[in-house]
Amino acid sequence: MDLNTTLTGFVALYIFMLAAFTGYEIIARVPAILHTPLMSGSNFVHGIVVVGAMFALLNATSTVEQVIGFVGVLLGAGNAAGGYVVTERMLEMFKPSSKREGGK
């Protein structure tokens, strides 16, 4: 299978650079009222760290590693789940008035 993932220095730099541009461009045009939900939304996105912690935990070979891995997955899951709920609740409020009226 030649579709595996190999990341060496320069490729990582390319990916970092492109990701940074993308993040910047997406935020650059955001109205101020969305700043707090977006802070929370991007907070959710880095909850993906849970996946990395999963890797560490599943590959743990000693009790110390298991403990740290466990804590990592716990924290990461909290980041992801909490970030989602809070963001969703905040954005829930940004209904345009017409829809809101219709809903009542």
Next chain:
Amino acid sequence: MDLNTTLTGFVALYIFMLAAFTGYEIIARVPAILHTPLMSGSNFVHGIVVVGAMFALLNATSTVEQVIGFVGVLLGAGNAAGGYVVTERMLEMFKPSSKREGGK
């Protein structure tokens, strides 16, 4: 040297995806008056193909390859140089009036 460039399937997909997002985001907020200069500017950017043609030509092993490589470099150089000049001339016109006055 571990900083070399190795691109396998998924990495290429990541790069393509990020580049596509970046290109999209950059253009998405452009005012209509800049459409023609930007068309020309992005036309210039893909002039980088000249670098690929250089690789092909320098690695040519037969006359056919040399001919095709030569044509490739020629065309690529035309793309890059022409794109630059035309874009530069178009953008030259987008001076704000204050500067223009000052210049006179």
Next chain:
Amino acid sequence: MSVQPQFIIDASYLSAAFLFIYGLKRMSSPVTARSGIVVAGVGMLVATLASFLYYFGVSEAAEPHLGTNLVLAVVALSLGTVWAWWSGKRVAMTAMPQMVALYNGMGGGAAAAIAAVEFLRTDAVHETVPLVLAVLGAVIGSISLSGSLIAWAKLDGRINKTWRYSGQQLINGALFVVTLALGAYIVFVAHGHAPVGLVAAFFIAALIFGVLMTMPIGGADMPVVISLYNAFTGLAVGFEGYVLQNPALMIAGMVVGSAGTLLTLLMAKAMNRSVSNVIFSNFGASGDEAQGEIKGSQKPAEASDAAIQMRYANKVIIAPGYGLAVAQAQHKLYEFVKLLVDAGVEVKFAIHPVAGRMPGHMNVLLAEAGVPYDMIFDLEDINDEFKEADVAIVIGANDTVNPAARTNKSSPIYGMPILNVDQAKQVYVVKRGQGKGYSGVENELFFADNTNMVYGDAQKVMVAMIQAVKSLEGGAH
């Protein structure tokens, strides 16, 4: 030959990265924002499920522990998710910022944990570049963890004092250098095989630095700090992603790192301050010096009189501020506004970008109360309309309507754009007394000829106003 687990993992991460970016993109416009978080959420779900497939590819050394590890993973995942879901659903809308801080700190902690496991893998050969990134991610993640905890405690009212002493920055700086030195030792001397005690010291130093760095910062500056730590966690996740050769982490982390940095800058700019000013200076502690006394007097008015004048006005603009949030008066305010609208008055809300204590604070509050999105206007969009308004009513706002920002060069808020409420024919200001705003400066608006003060808690005043208008309607029928 069937599809390999690694292929599914790779494909899932690719789609997760796509969905994250696409979701953030949708979140960045009010119209599509709500679907954005769902899109990103699907990405997270896919990636998390796929990560269980690591089960099929663990190293030989880990195989004997695999059963335990899997159980631990399921337990940790469930515990973390359930707790966060529950706490996130339960928290009051006004307590959102500290909750975001808490979750964000957890992410930083997770990134630090990944680095810690890396430093403990004694069997592995560590290369320099990944090690450097692991150390950087560990430092940044740890700072984000402990710093966010302090930010949470401060905003949640669990820590009240801002801890300041002379030489503080020197001590903080020294601790930071020690942290980096320990990190450098791990990379360049121990080549990733440092003794456990030293690794622990490294993390503890980074964590303490995060605490010390955050303690002196005032509670009102916390939104900016939280946003900064959010960017930090993003960077840490991105770096650890490289260590794990996981592009989804790299991309998600770096996207957040860059977006979060920009967001922090935008927030600081809206407050007319720089980020370093927020972090390193004792802003607000020295507000009331060297200000010329303002001549004139404040003219009080009754809530009912103000309400009735608004009832018969053509156009009323409302400038809400931090006091509205404190008093939780948004529901009553909207009730009052609906009465005005029913009576044919044109009512608009004017939102200053830094009204309240977090970006979008007022918008969130008003949205909570059910105020339609299209009655709410940003500063630039409404500032020219004040001169056409019969009444401008300022509710619990102070700095954001202070004309000193336009004229007084020595004022700490000089240069900040403000709402031009003073251009309305009549201005009412609802506040409890002579209290100052966040920046601690006097406000000559309160002394202006066309300004009257309606003293009282915002919620109580709104109730009185509703009463006044209702009794009027009652009398008319």
Next chain:
Amino acid sequence: MSVQPQFIIDASYLSAAFLFIYGLKRMSSPVTARSGIVVAGVGMLVATLASFLYYFGVSEAAEPHLGTNLVLAVVALSLGTVWAWWSGKRVAMTAMPQMVALYNGMGGGAAAAIAAVEFLRTDAVHETVPLVLAVLGAVIGSISLSGSLIAWAKLDGRINKTWRYSGQQLINGALFVVTLALGAYIVFVAHGHAPVGLVAAFFIAALIFGVLMTMPIGGADMPVVISLYNAFTGLAVGFEGYVLQNPALMIAGMVVGSAGTLLTLLMAKAMNRSVSNVIFSNFGASGDEAQGEIKGSQKPAEASDAAIQMRYANKVIIAPGYGLAVAQAQHKLYEFVKLLVDAGVEVKFAIHPVAGRMPGHMNVLLAEAGVPYDMIFDLEDINDEFKEADVAIVIGANDTVNPAARTNKSSPIYGMPILNVDQAKQVYVVKRGQGKGYSGVENELFFADNTNMVYGDAQKVMVAMIQAVKSLEGGAH
């Protein structure tokens, strides 16, 4: 150990990719646009210089040819650069679109050439994924090459007829299938070692398809088509970049591919059409059917009378169109505007997004004449002001001011936003006679009560208007 050439190459390409994106970003705002192309240009320079370092890393088989190859490279690079530089400097501003088409086609050709060399490398083992991308890049690049050449020839007036016959789309489709089949053969049957004749047939088929696809498209639709081919070349370059394992090509190509696609969609949307409609339909060929005769008559007016009325007006709005470009009247127009401004008249230019024959056509023309950027307004920004204007003057525009777009559902331009010139107190229309616009529909604006026609070539009319105002001033002194 010194730094390896490959490292310099990699680092240069990384910075080039960064500079390209950053440059495009700057180009996307009018204020920074001019510096953007310079930034991108530096990236190109760096990358091109670095590419000479390939000299130190060629394959063994190529070593005997290295001297020749280097000379060829220098010659090709110089020839291409000098010719393009010279032609680009020399070309008239109005001929820009076809020049862009030409350069763009060259880029597509270069991408196709890279693919061709790949297919000729008989010694190499070809993997499937790169081969597929090489074939796709070759097809797209070839279409872009021949198609852009046709677009150039059409816009440059070298081909005038739009070549249409029944069954055309069937034949084009068949040719496309043949091209793909040849490509599939190269990949899956020959595994990259196809005979030269077959490779040649593949390229020729793709080139012919590009010609056939472009021939039926009308000259006025060419800007959209050029933009589409621009995106095509970007994609082709991106794909060949993967073949060469060159991320700079991949990134630059894909950025342009995506940006160009969006640009194409935006252009088509501004014309109120879909891209497939542009490419596959015979738009404009069947314009003047089924239209109810317009009642009323066109009222002619003298240029001098119109000029004098404008001279004494408070506010004049100018709606320029394609006719202004044809007549090259922008310089005279601005001369006239300066006279009005000196006389205290408020003059604004109203630019419809698709006025003229390419996006931004009018802006470029007006900029060329020296009209300050801040006198020029987009449709949305000025459309509400027409009702306050004393005079609206339409110069060589037709479709973009046709009220049928608002009311007549059967009109081909129905639904397109138009400039509300008809709301001005007085409308003057400058055109040569009864000629129709690009879409070929009648325009009832010309028959309206408040409209007068000033017949004549735009340039001549402007000269007459200048004369009229000047003689007036002369008389006044």
